[in-house]
Amino acid sequence: xxxxxxxxxxxxxxxxxxxxxxxxxxxxxxxxxxxxxxxxxxxxxxxxxxxxxxxxxxxxxxxxxxxxxxxxxxxxxxxxxxxxxxxxxxxxxxxxxxxxxxxxxxxxxxxxxxxxxxxxxxxxxxxxxxxxxxxxxxxxxxxxxxxxxxxxxxxxxxxxxxxxxxxxxxxxxxxxxxxxxxxxxxxxxxxxxxxxxxxxxxxxxxxxxxxxxxxxxxxxxxxxxxxxxxxxxxxxxxxxxxxxxxxxxxxxxxxxxxxxxxxxxxxxxxxxxxxxxxxxxxxxxxxxxxxxxxxxxxxxxxxxxxxxxxxxxxxxxxxxxxxxxxxxxxxxxxxxxxxxxxxxxxxxxxxxxxxxxxxxxxxxxxxxxxxxxxxxxxxxxxxxxxxxxxxxxxxxxxxxxxxxxxxxxxxxxxxxxxxxxxxxxxxxxxxxxxxxxxxxxxxxxxxxxxxxxxxxxxxxxxxxxxxxxx
Amino acid sequence: xxxxxxxxxxxxxxxxxxxxxxxxxxxxxxxxxxxxxxxxxxxxxxxxxxxxxxxxxxxxxxxxxxxxxxxxxxxxxxxxxxxxxxxxxxxxxxxxxxxxxxxxxxxxxxxxxxxxxxxxxxxxxxxxxxxxxxxxxxxxxxxxxxxxxxxxxxxxxxxxxxxxxxxxxxxxxxxxxxxxxxxxxxxxxxxxxxxxxxxxxxxxxxxxxxxxxxxxxxxxxxxxxxxxxxxxxxxxxxxxxxxxxxxxxxxxxxxxxxxxxxxxxxxxxxxxxxxxxxxxxxxxxxxxxxxxxxxxxxxxxxxxxxxxxxxxxxxxxxxxxxxxxxxxxxxxxxxxxxxxxxxxxxxxxxxxxxxxxxxxxxxxxxxxxxxxxxxxxxxxxxxxxxxxxxxxxxxxxxxxxxxxxxxxxxxxxxxxxxxxxxxxxxxxxxxxxxxxxxxxxxxxxxxxxxxxxxxxxxxxxxxxxxxxxx
Numbered sequence: 001x002x003x004x005x006x007x008x009x010x011x012x013x014x015x016x017x018x019x020x021x022x023x024x025x026x027x028x029x030x031x032x033x034x035x036x037x038x039x040x041x042x043x044x045x046x047x048x049x050x051x052x053x054x055x056x057x058x059x060x061x062x063x064x065x066x067x068x069x070x071x072x073x074x075x076x077x078x079x080x081x082x083x084x085x086x087x088x089x090x091x092x093x094x095x096x097x098x099x100x101x102x103x104x105x106x107x108x109x110x111x112x113x114x115x116x117x118x119x120x121x122x123x124x125x126x127x128x129x130x131x132x133x134x135x136x137x138x139x140x141x142x143x144x145x146x147x148x149x150x151x152x153x154x155x156x157x158x159x160x161x162x163x164x165x166x167x168x169x170x171x172x173x174x175x176x177x178x179x180x181x182x183x184x185x186x187x188x189x190x191x192x193x194x195x196x197x198x199x200x201x202x203x204x205x206x207x208x209x210x211x212x213x214x215x216x217x218x219x220x221x222x223x224x225x226x227x228x229x230x231x232x233x234x235x236x237x238x239x240x241x242x243x244x245x246x247x248x249x250x251x252x253x254x255x256x257x258x259x260x261x262x263x264x265x266x267x268x269x270x271x272x273x274x275x276x277x278x279x280x281x282x283x284x285x286x287x288x289x290x291x292x293x294x295x296x297x298x299x300x301x302x303x304x305x306x307x308x309x310x311x312x313x314x315x316x317x318x319x320x321x322x323x324x325x326x327x328x329x330x331x332x333x334x335x336x337x338x339x340x341x342x343x344x345x346x347x348x349x350x351x352x353x354x355x356x357x358x359x360x361x362x363x364x365x366x367x368x369x370x371x372x373x374x375x376x377x378x379x380x381x382x383x384x385x386x387x388x389x390x391x392x393x394x395x396x397x398x399x400x401x402x403x404x405x406x407x408x409x410x411x412x413x414x415x416x417x418x419x420x421x422x423x424x425x426x427x428x429x430x431x432x433x434x435x436x437x438x439x440x441x442x443x444x445x446x447x448x449x450x451x452x453x454x455x456x457x458x459x460x461x462x463x464x465x466x467x468x469x470x
Numbered sequence: 471x472x473x474x475x476x477x478x479x480x481x482x483x484x485x486x487x488x489x490x491x492x493x494x495x496x497x498x499x500x501x502x503x504x505x506x507x508x509x510x511x512x513x514x515x516x517x518x519x520x521x522x523x524x525x526x527x528x529x530x531x532x533x534x535x536x537x538x539x540x541x542x543x544x545x546x547x548x549x550x551x552x553x554x555x556x557x558x559x560x561x562x563x564x565x566x567x568x569x570x571x572x573x574x575x576x577x578x579x580x581x582x583x584x585x586x587x588x589x590x591x592x593x594x595x596x597x598x599x600x601x602x603x604x605x606x607x608x609x610x611x612x613x614x615x616x617x618x619x620x621x622x623x624x625x626x627x628x629x630x631x632x633x634x635x636x637x638x639x640x641x642x643x644x645x646x647x648x649x650x651x652x653x654x655x656x657x658x659x660x661x662x663x664x665x666x667x668x669x670x671x672x673x674x675x676x677x678x679x680x681x682x683x684x685x686x687x688x689x690x691x692x693x694x695x696x697x698x699x700x701x702x703x704x705x706x707x708x709x710x711x712x713x714x715x716x717x718x719x720x721x722x723x724x725x726x727x728x729x730x731x732x733x734x735x736x737x738x739x740x741x742x743x744x745x746x747x748x749x750x751x752x753x754x755x756x757x758x759x760x761x762x763x764x765x766x767x768x769x770x771x772x773x774x775x776x777x778x779x780x781x782x783x784x785x786x787x788x789x790x791x792x793x794x795x796x797x798x799x800x801x802x803x804x805x806x807x808x809x810x811x812x813x814x815x816x817x818x819x820x821x822x823x824x825x826x827x828x829x830x831x832x833x834x835x836x837x838x839x840x841x842x843x844x845x846x847x848x849x850x851x852x853x854x855x856x857x858x859x860x861x862x863x864x865x866x867x868x869x870x871x872x873x874x875x876x877x878x879x880x881x882x883x884x885x886x887x888x889x890x891x892x893x894x895x896x897x898x899x900x901x902x903x904x905x906x907x908x909x910x911x912x913x914x915x916x917x918x919x920x921x922x923x924x925x926x927x928x929x930x931x932x933x934x935x936x937x938x939x940x
Binding site (some may be wrong): 098099121156157170172174180181182183184185187188190191192208209210211231235237238277278279280281282284285339340341406407408412413417421424425428429430432433435436437439440451452 | 568569591626627640642644650651652653654655657658660661662678679680681701705707708747748749750751752754755809810811876877878882883887891894895898899900902903905906907909910921922
């Protein structure tokens with residue numbers, strides 16, 4: 001492996017020894033592990049292009065990797081691919097406050113962007129829970145969301161331009177300016193999970209920080225009362241910046257974690273509702289939200305006294321996934337989407353799945369946009385329990401798809417949900433997508449065998465209404 | 471032509487006589503005219519599918535048409551194609567207020583949707599100036615915008631699902647539920663100008679009507695003062711629902727039209743700024759906007775007294791294009807996008823182009839999002855003047871592209887701007903897009919020879935940074 005032949009270099013530009021590679025055998029999806037052939041660390045677009053050309057000429061498969069926080073296995077070298085790490089491409093290239101955009105290298109860390117522009121009164125909206133470590137490049141690959149995406153949208157709503165090294169090493173640009181004519185390539189690249197090339201530069205929208213932020217915490221005995229409050233808040237025409245919910249087991253987890261709030265242990269659900277914007281009018285929205293909570297049998301509801309209290313509530317919520325480790329040896333994070341109106345129905349079905357597989361399931365939701373995160377608790381040391389957890393997760397996704405939802409809100413498909421794609425798409429619709437992929441990636445060199453299921457398995461046709469042979 | 475063989479019918483299901491076809495020889499782009507081979511009027515998805523299968527088997531090209539209000543010639547049968555009119559597929563199929571979505575046939579008229587759901591307190595946000603006649607299907611094809619898209623986004627931000635008859639007659643669905651995994655097909659279909667198939671059913675987001683709407687009118691002597699006010703309003707963190715501007719010649723036009731407001735004839739520019747949302751806080755934003763206008767040498771600025779006055783201002787603005795007919799025998803509408811900060815620079819260049827081609831150019835802007843509509847006034851009876859107007863329009867688009875903007879904000883590329891696509895894309899990037907088109911439309915039967923320039927013309931390479939042969 002000499003991808004940097006004659007130009008790049010330094011002894012750490014390529015990792016190839018077992019003890020170095022082992023750190024790259026999985027990402028945030030830990031149920032599958034596989035060693036890459038090597039890991040390369042380009043420092044510029046040109047170095048990525050050179051490395052990719054080298055690999056392309058030899059038909060050696062490869063895949064891009066950011067911080068490796070992805071939860072669906074998209075950055076796992078399942079076929080022993082070469083990993084192209086973007087860790088050294090971590091610069092903020094330019095900021096244009098007047099036209100509200102920033103240009104970044106893909107290895108730049110999400111939270112650093114908001115921190116860098118905060119003193120000028122700006123921030124970057126998408127805020128995945130992993131934002132202190134995950135990279136903007138990874139966010140683009142997965143079309144990452146976050147707690148505040150209810151009002152402001154997910155990554156695709158904030159990406160204005162991309163530079164991409166195609167799987168043959170060519171460097172292309174799309175967007176970067178304003179409304180592009182022709183097809184929406186930015187849209188199709190965002191969330192393509194590294195199957196169309198390696199993103200090497202990203203132009204994002206930055207937003208003016210809202211003048212005011214106010215946060216309400218509501219404690220419920222019955223999770224269905226909380227669900228009804230969620231629906232009523234949205235129905236009132238209020239678009240909160242965030243509307244988060246945790247159920248009983250999730251509360252047990254976060255209260256055992258590093259940032260306990262002190263929630264009573266007998267609660268059925270906690271809601272966090274946040275509004276932001278121009279200061280005037282905010283308190284009115286908060287009063288409306290509190291009234292809705294009270295109408296729906298809340299036990300206690302109150303507004304954050306100050307920024308510290310708000311930060312405490314959020315620190316507790318944002319570490320919900322990790323906190324599960326304190327109440328269970330292992331856990332599997334799921335990520336489904338449902339229409340808000342189906343929350344009580346789906347929660348009941350998740351309860352049935354929990355009973356069927358004899359596994360506890362905690363529920364953490366971006367409730368406002370119907371994005372569920374069931375956390376399936378299991379013990380990998382018990383024979384068969386891992387398999388039961390995986391099967392239970394897939395069954396939860398089937399429930400989401402069946403009520404008109406989706407199998408992923410923000411974590412992507414990766415390795416984990418390739419087969420679950422059939423809950424949403426039939427063979428023909430999958431084929432249209434792989435045909436589009438092949439326009440970019442004709443030799444299947446870049447992140448091969450991810451995102452789409454293998455063809456030719458007999459399945460139920462769900463989405464295509466009718467189909468005749470061409 | 472018997473596309474409805476054995477099933478559809480009625481004597482008006484197919485038009486084929488010259489006197490009937492002549493009404494379909496152009497759309498809102500009137501500089502090119504061509505008769506279709508026939509016009510068919512299917513009433514259902516199945517009828518569209520049957521007609522398309524018939525045409526596909528015989529390799530007869532065809533194209534979809536809504537109300538024919540498109541301004542870039544996308545619905546012109548330039549090669550004598552068969553027109554598939556969606557005029558009879560004009561039903562509102564269902565409304566789900568709880569989950570905020572409506573399902574429509576493509577021939578449904580834009581404004582009818584807001585009118586149908588208004589009594590329940592809802593509306594549909596994208597509002598092209600032609601909204602009283604244009605169809606939702608056409609809006610999807612062109613990714614239509616409108617005055618209120620600054621805050622709420624264009625059509626692609628409101629489309630949740632599509633049913634599509636592929637160019638071989640197959641019926642497929644995408645989206646329609648929630649966040650879809652895999653590639654963003656909804657995004658790539660929206661704005662694809664009928665080159666990927668015929669949309670037969672559309673699921674859109676409906677919004678709760680804002681509690682309050684307030685509107686400010688500001689009259690300027692100097693258009694540059696108005697431009698600076700626009701920048702300052704946005705820089706203040708206010709996102710108006712609409713921020714519209716008209717220059718001196720545009721004011722002359724609208725004041726000669728059917729809805730004069732009574733603007734003084736010596737004005738350099740008029741701004742309309744509208745904010746909406748929760749009632750509290752709105753007046754504060756209006757006061758801020760008025761203060762910004764005053765700081766920027768406004769001659770007169772005031773708030774609408776009531777809904778009637780607001781409606782008068784909007785009626786005047788929304789008929790700006792048509793009103794040009796009262797001050798010029800012919801006019802050509804252009805549609806470019808620029809960074810807001812470049813407004814004064816681009817206006818100066820448009821002035822130079824006007825002088826160079828000896829043609830008056832009126833400017834109507836969605837100023838908040840940098841979307842310009844230069845209206846090039848000409849007289850087609852004067853030999854050579856039409857050609858000069860077309861050349862001036864193209865030069866305006868070049869200026870937009872050169873400052874980092876785009877050649878279309880909301881009117882599409884159609885026939886009109888195929889060659890101007892080269893201001894934005896190089897051959898390779900165009901080829902990626904036509905390769906994607908061919909996944910859907912492999913025989914180039916559906917709206918052929920639109921949207922993209924013909925390959926193999928030697929051009930300046932602008933967007934691709936580097937390129938090597940595969």
